[in-house]
Amino acid sequence: MKHVSVIGCGNMGGAFVRGLAKAGGYRVTAIDLDPDALEGVADAADETTTDSAAARDADVVVLAVKPSVAAAVLDDLDLRADQTLITLAAGVPREFVAAQTDANVVRIMPNLAAETRDMAAAATQEGITDEVRAILDDLGEFVVVDESKMDTATAVNGSGPAFAFYLIEAMKDAGVDAGLDAEQAETLAAQTFKGAAETVLQDERSVDELIDAVCSPKGTTIEGMDVLWDSDADEAVRAAVKAAERRSRELAEEFENE
Known part of the structure; x- marks a missing residue:
């Protein structure tokens, strides 16, 4: 069973948690400093915690925080080279994230329909793996684009x-x-x-x-x-x-x- 940790359980992160729970085949850890956010996904997550260090135990880590706090959250993460970090933060370049972690990084732009497994998502070619493809397939439809097209994808399927x-x-x-x-x-x-x-x-x-x-x-x-x-x-x-x-x-x- 694939272990996925989702950091940030607001609207988009919460949709990811609930979508993965509905898909089955995943052990999901929800991580957020806000107790209310954790309570909102408690029925779908296998574990909830305020400690970002829990992400080190996951196969895949989903960074679903606001762009303004992405850098601070990344500073607190200590991920392994054999882990994959999926960043959902709008407008945050993959290169910026990759420079702050040893994990393999792929940037995606999903939307809230991840919760119902009807998501439309765009993923960067760089960093994508079969593991990530399987997750995106389980949550809906996705396309792979050059990162230069991610701002357009953000507008079309994200917004x-x-x-x-x-x-x-x-x-x-x-x-x-x-x-x-x-x-x-x-x-x-x-x-x-x-x-x-x-x-x-x-x-x-x-x-x-x-x-x-x-x-x-x-x-x-x-x-x-x-x-x-x-x-x-x-x-x-x-x-x-x-x-x-x-x-x-x-x-x-x-x-x-x-």
């Missing part, structure tokens, strides 16, 4: 869930305005996004071809799509991704200047 939540809420509100109750509208909107995403992943047709497949001539969908095509909705989404990417680059530059 992307919030953008999707925003659109789901807009569809839900439209349903409520038209007479559905809030719970009905949320179920229909959320499940529609989930089903559409699965179709994109599993169908060989392009997204444009899938849109055409749903749009019958003179039907309801084409009427709605005409509104979207005539709007700036796509430009707004692109702008949101660009803004998140820009912030990721700014965070990286802060570490490069240290």
